[in-house]
Amino acid sequence: MTYEEFKEKVGSVILTDEGNCPVTPVVQMLQGKWKLQILYELCIKCPMRFGELKKMLKPITNTALTNALKELEADDLIQRIQYNEMPLRVEYSLTLKGQDLLPVFYSIMQWGIKYIP
Amino acid sequence: MTYEEFKEKVGSVILTDEGNCPVTPVVQMLQGKWKLQILYELCIKCPMRFGELKKMLKPITNTALTNALKELEADDLIQRIQYNEMPLRVEYSLTLKGQDLLPVFYSIMQWGIKYIP
DNA sequence: CTGGATCCTTTTAGATACTG
DNA sequence: CAGTATCTAAAAGGATCCAG
Numbered sequence: 001m002t003y004e005e006f007k008e009k010v011g012s013v014i015l016t017d018e019g020n021c022p023v024t025p026v027v028q029m030l031q032g033k034w035k036l037q038i039l040y041e042l043c044i045k046c047p048m049r050f051g052e053l054k055k056m057l058k059p060i061t062n063t064a065l066t067n068a069l070k071e072l073e074a075d076d077l078i079q080r081i082q083y084n085e086m087p088l089r090v091e092y093s094l095t096l097k098g099q100d101l102l103p104v105f106y107s108i109m110q111w112g113i114k115y116i117p
Numbered sequence: 118m119t120y121e122e123f124k125e126k127v128g129s130v131i132l133t134d135e136g137n138c139p140v141t142p143v144v145q146m147l148q149g150k151w152k153l154q155i156l157y158e159l160c161i162k163c164p165m166r167f168g169e170l171k172k173m174l175k176p177i178t179n180t181a182l183t184n185a186l187k188e189l190e191a192d193d194l195i196q197r198i199q200y201n202e203m204p205l206r207v208e209y210s211l212t213l214k215g216q217d218l219l220p221v222f223y224s225i226m227q228w229g230i231k232y233i234p
Numbered sequence: 235c236t237g238g239a240t241c242c243t244t245t246t247a248g249a250t251a252c253t254g
Numbered sequence: 255c256a257g258t259a260t261c262t263a264a265a266a267g268g269a270t271c272c273a274g
Contacts, residue, residue: 001219001220001223002219003160003216003219006160006219006222006223007160007161009223021153021154021157021158022157022226022229022230023153023157023222023225023226023229024153024154024157025229025233026225026226026228026229026233027144027147027148027153027225030144031144031148032246032247033246033247036138036140036141036144037138037141039138040138040139040140040141041138043120043123043124044124049255049256050255050256050257051255051256054256059248061247061248061249061250062256062257062258063247063248063249063257063258063259064246064247064248065257066256066257066258067246067247082256085255086255087255087256088254088255088256088257089255089256090255090256090257097232099120100228100231100232101228102118102119102120102123103118103224103227103228104221104224104225104228105123105140106118106123106126107220107221107224108140108143108144108221109139109140109143110220111143111217111218111220111221112139112140112142112143113139114217115214115217116142116143149266149267150266150267151267166235166236167235167236167237168235168236171236176268178267178268178269178270179236179237179238180237180238180239180267180268180269181266181267181268182237183236183237183238184266184267199236202235203235204235204236205235205236205237205274206235206236207235207236207237235274236273236274237272237273237274238271238272238273238274239270239271239272239273240269240270240271240272241268241269241270241271242267242268242269242270243266243267243268243269244265244266244267244268245264245265245266245267246263246264246265246266247262247263247264247265248261248262248263248264249260249261249262249263250259250260250261250262251258251259251260251261252257252258252259252260253256253257253258253259254255254256254257254258
């Protein structure tokens with residue numbers, strides 16, 4: 001896509017909400033130190049358990065992981081399922097909405113490959 | 118792109134850096150309350166002057182705008198050109214690297230259109 | 235006009251200990 | 255195992271005043 005094409009599309013499609021950036025709210029939703037990494041892990045393996053995620057995101061604390069997971073669930077990007085076994089088991093997985101972020105991740109990744117050494 | 122396709126591509130292409138999310142560093146770079154909005158404004162109109170940007174991002178303060186612009190420039194996403202006229206004029210524009218974010222913005226936008234009411 | 239400098243408030247993240 | 259609760263540290267953001 002060229003610069004002019006973008007201007008044209010954005011200008012007509014969604015620049016209606018008082019000139020605000022249509023990208024910002026989405027990125028706000030993904031902000032925080034851990035959310036994207038969690039989503040990424042769930043892209044690679046899904047579902048995953050709490051402890052499994054914690055191990056992958058190594059230096060993360062319980063508090064941080066819990067908070068991030070809660071916010072992602074509140075935004076309906078991931079789903080939490082609790083199995084009342086002994087010991088307790090909880091599994092997190094991407095929702096359809098969350099899976100729909102894959103193309104976004106991929107385009108970001110393509111940019112990163114080009115520009116991040 | 119499907120879930121499986123993503124896994125395959127990501128797994129082979131870039132999952133080399135110790136399992137860390139390849140998307141995160143890019144998003145880190147775009148984090149902060151104002152950076153994306155600035156880039157977006159520059160997508161719509163480029164170049165723009167300091168005061169012009171300030172007007173578009175209405176409640177922003179000088180400090181916040183200055184800081185965001187500096188960081189964007191440090192990441193080589195925008196370019197600052199100063200004209201020593203009287204009164205002083207400074208123009209900001211997207212670099213090629215910055216313009217290359219357009220497809221990313223567009224894919225985020227598509228997602229937003231689908232899921233944000 | 236385009237910021238710099240300073241101070242202050244708010245938000246976010248980390249450490250530690252504890253529970254069903 | 256999967257969290258909660260509480261506290262502290264750090265970072266981000268805002269307000270105000272000043273300068274080339």
